[in-house]
Amino acid sequence: MYEAAIPADPPSIPAIHGPPAQAVPALAVEELSHSFGKRMALDHVSFAVPPAGFTMLLGLNGAGKTTLFSLITRLYSNRSGAIRIFGFDLRRQPTRALERIGVVFQQPTLDLDLTVRQNLRYHGGLHGMAPSDCEARAREELERIGLADRADDRVRALSGGQRRRVEIARALLHRPKLLLLDEPTVGLDTESRRHILDHVRALCRGQDLAVLWATHLMDEATDEDSVVVLHQGRLRASGTVRAVRAEAGAATLPAAFAALTTGERRP
Numbered sequence: 001m002y003e004a005a006i007p008a009d010p011p012s013i014p015a016i017h018g019p020p021a022q023a024v025p026a027l028a029v030e031e032l033s034h035s036f037g038k039r040m041a042l043d044h045v046s047f048a049v050p051p052a053g054f055t056m057l058l059g060l061n062g063a064g065k066t067t068l069f070s071l072i073t074r075l076y077s078n079r080s081g082a083i084r085i086f087g088f089d090l091r092r093q094p095t096r097a098l099e100r101i102g103v104v105f106q107q108p109t110l111d112l113d114l115t116v117r118q119n120l121r122y123h124g125g126l127h128g129m130a131p132s133d134c135e136a137r138a139r140e141e142l143e144r145i146g147l148a149d150r151a152d153d154r155v156r157a158l159s160g161g162q163r164r165r166v167e168i169a170r171a172l173l174h175r176p177k178l179l180l181l182d183e184p185t186v187g188l189d190t191e192s193r194r195h196i197l198d199h200v201r202a203l204c205r206g207q208d209l210a211v212l213w214a215t216h217l218m219d220e221a222t223d224e225d226s227v228v229v230l231h232q233g234r235l236r237a238s239g240t241v242r243a244v245r246a247e248a249g250a251a252t253l254p255a256a257f258a259a260l261t262t263g264e265r266r267p
């Protein structure tokens with residue numbers, strides 16, 4: 001009911017005269033804070049993810065990456081600050097905001113005793129997709145990840161890397177425009193890691209998709225990426241890899257990251 005009072009379109013109408021309108025970010029996080037008791041997991045964090053392209057969310061253990069994902073997916077509700085997805089405020093327009101995102105959580109969430117197809121159908125049902133559309137999309141995404149021939153196998157029979165790929169296919173089933181992945185390569189061998197990363201980068205290029213990929217593995221970032229660096233709940237840097245390197249006065253991203261995440265909280 002609350003949503004009916006809100007304009008259907010995000011606030012990005014370009015002016016006919018005047019400066020060109022900025023593209024609405026896929027994700028805008030504004031002054032976001034979150035505490036667990038006295039522990040501040042996120043402290044006035046602000047950054048934006050461009051509407052298409054690959055953004056790495058970099059942070060050591062405990063930086064606040066999972067807490068941030070939990071707030072963006074509404075597992076927790078934010079009491080301070082704002083989260084906008086393609087201009088839709090998550091608190092005021094949750095349906096419009098959430099339908100635009102797909103999520104791969106840190107912990108695997110497939111039902112191991114259901115088949116691949118049944119897992120995808122279940123997700124499509126939750127998103128209100130018509131069964132025929134859901135079937136067609138499942139076929140499309142399974143073909144894209146090279147697992148169409150495993151659609152009727154139980155997930156339990158798949159390798160760790162294959163399960164991750166199914167989770168990515170599932171996250172994309174309802175055609176989101178922003179894909180969030182929380183440490184999606186943890187626990188995978190080098191080849192599976194590379195395969196998953198290459199797959200998501202290709203999606204990003206070919207599907208006009210914005211990706212936010214949380215990791216603490218520096219070697220997963222490239223010079224073309226945008227990065228957001230979190231440390232102990234605070235934003236330490238955000239922007240292109242080049243800008244972040246320049247800000248830290250470092251020659252490489254790992255060196256910049258080390259410089260930005262050393263020591264205690266900045267005042």
Ligand SMILES: Nc1ncnc2c1ncn2[C@@H]1O[C@H](COP(=O)(O)OP(=O)(O)OP(=O)(O)O)[C@@H](O)[C@H]1O
Pocket residue numbers: 036039040041059060061062063064065066067068216
């Ligand atoms: N449910 C919770 N209850 C209490 N404290 C929590 C809870 N979840 C996270 N924290 C704390 O919040 C801080 C941020 O944790 P978070 O899991 O968001 O970090 P992270 O960057 O995802 O780390 P990791 O890479 O280890 O998953 C940590 O100090 C953590 O101990």
